[in-house]
Amino acid sequence: MIEDADADMLEGFLQNMDLSKGLALMINSPGGSGLAAERIINICRNYSGTKDYWVIVPNKAKSAATMICFGASKIYMGATSELGPVDPQINIPDNILKRFSVYKLVEGYRELFEKALKEEGNLQPYLQQLAKYDEREIREFQSAIDLSNDIAIRTLETGMLSGLSKEQIQEQINIFLTPETKKIHGRPIYMNEAESCGLKIEKMDINGNLWELIYELYIRLNNFVSTRVSKCVESKKDSFGTAIPKKED
Numbered sequence: 001m002i003e004d005a006d007a008d009m010l011e012g013f014l015q016n017m018d019l020s021k022g023l024a025l026m027i028n029s030p031g032g033s034g035l036a037a038e039r040i041i042n043i044c045r046n047y048s049g050t051k052d053y054w055v056i057v058p059n060k061a062k063s064a065a066t067m068i069c070f071g072a073s074k075i076y077m078g079a080t081s082e083l084g085p086v087d088p089q090i091n092i093p094d095n096i097l098k099r100f101s102v103y104k105l106v107e108g109y110r111e112l113f114e115k116a117l118k119e120e121g122n123l124q125p126y127l128q129q130l131a132k133y134d135e136r137e138i139r140e141f142q143s144a145i146d147l148s149n150d151i152a153i154r155t156l157e158t159g160m161l162s163g164l165s166k167e168q169i170q171e172q173i174n175i176f177l178t179p180e181t182k183k184i185h186g187r188p189i190y191m192n193e194a195e196s197c198g199l200k201i202e203k204m205d206i207n208g209n210l211w212e213l214i215y216e217l218y219i220r221l222n223n224f225v226s227t228r229v230s231k232c233v234e235s236k237k238d239s240f241g242t243a244i245p246k247k248e249d
Contacts, residue, residue, distance in 0.1 A: 002032030002064045007039040009233050009240060011047070017235055020049035025072070026056040028218060031063025034088070038151050041071030052159070054202075057081040058218035062186070063089075066176065067148075070155045075199060078206040078215075082188035086152050086176050088144040089185055101179050102141045109133050149177055160200045172198045 014023070023044055044053040052073040055061070061069050062084035069075045069083060077083075088102045109130075116126035153169050161169050175181045175189060175197060182189065195201040204211045225232050229241030 002029055002036050002040070002068075004033060004036045004039065006032075006231065006233075007036050007043060009242075010040060011043045013233055013235055013238065013240065014043065014047040016238070017047075019047055022050040023048040023053040024056060025053055025068070026058060026214070026217070027061050027065055027068060028057075028059050028222065029061060029065035031065055031084070034064050034067060034086070034148050034151050037064040037067040037071075038155070040068050041155055044068075044071065056214060057083065058214050059222070060084075060188075066189075067152055067155065070152055070199075071159055073160055073200065074202050075194070076202045076204055077191040077194070078204045078211055079191065080206065081191060083176070083194055084187070084189055085179055085182055085185050086148050087179055087185060088141075088148050090141070090144075101185055102144050103178055106138060106141050106145065109138050152176065161198055164198075 025044060045051055053071070054074045054076060055069045055072040056076040057069065058078070058081065060082045062082065063086055066083045066086050075083075090100050090102050090105070092098050092100055112126060112129055116123060116130065119126060149170070152173065153166050156169050156173065157164070157166060161172070164172070170177065175193065179185055191201050191203055195203075204214075206215075221232055221234065224241070228244075230244045231242040233240050
């Protein structure tokens with residue numbers, strides 16, 4: 001998961017690299033913090049000698065990792081590469097930990113509220129359901145949605161979709177901003193769908209030699225992260241891994 005410490009780790013790496021010819025970032029992540037993603041975008045752009053960067057997605061770059069892809073000038077994808085919606089999610093404990101779409105929670109509350117306003121008979125069923133919501137939490141949820149949208153749109157406005165208005169960008173990338181099209185947060189957005197949103201996608205032949213090398217590197221790193229560390233940032237010369245947290249007794 002992408003978090004603030006990852007931005008610090010990446011910046012430390014980039015400080016010791018010759019990036020005069022630019023930067024290509026290969027990323028594989030299920031997502032994480034949108035604010036951390038925004039920092040990583042800023043770091044990559046500013047350390048790159050060309051003031052932009054490319055992203056390579058060998059497997060999955062979901063949620064906040066998709067935001068990092070938005071910051072690039074090009075996104076290299078194969079037919080099996082996956083981006084995903086950037087709408088925020090929340091974990092809610094209910095006997096077992098459940099993950100909910102913040103967008104759906106706010107939408108459900110508002111639909112219920114509208115039905116209550118239109119009801120001319122018995123309001124009690126609506127009041128009972130509305131009592132389960134906290135208005136303060138709904139406001140926080142909406143702020144989280146607004147923040148995610150703002151990061152995505154501003155990033156594209158200053159990058160690969162420059163020249164378009166915020167409204168035009170929001171309309172073009174709506175598939176990424178809400179779960180309405182994809183139905184659930186985790187459903188993949190493949191390269192053709194991403195390209196149809198106006199994103200600059202470099203399509204890679206999954207039977208080509210370059211893709212074979214990229215995927216082999218991904219498999220090696222993924223195995224390393226799965227068995228030895230929880231995260232890994234690596235350049236041609238250096239490698240840094242985050243230790244797997246020890247299980248508490």
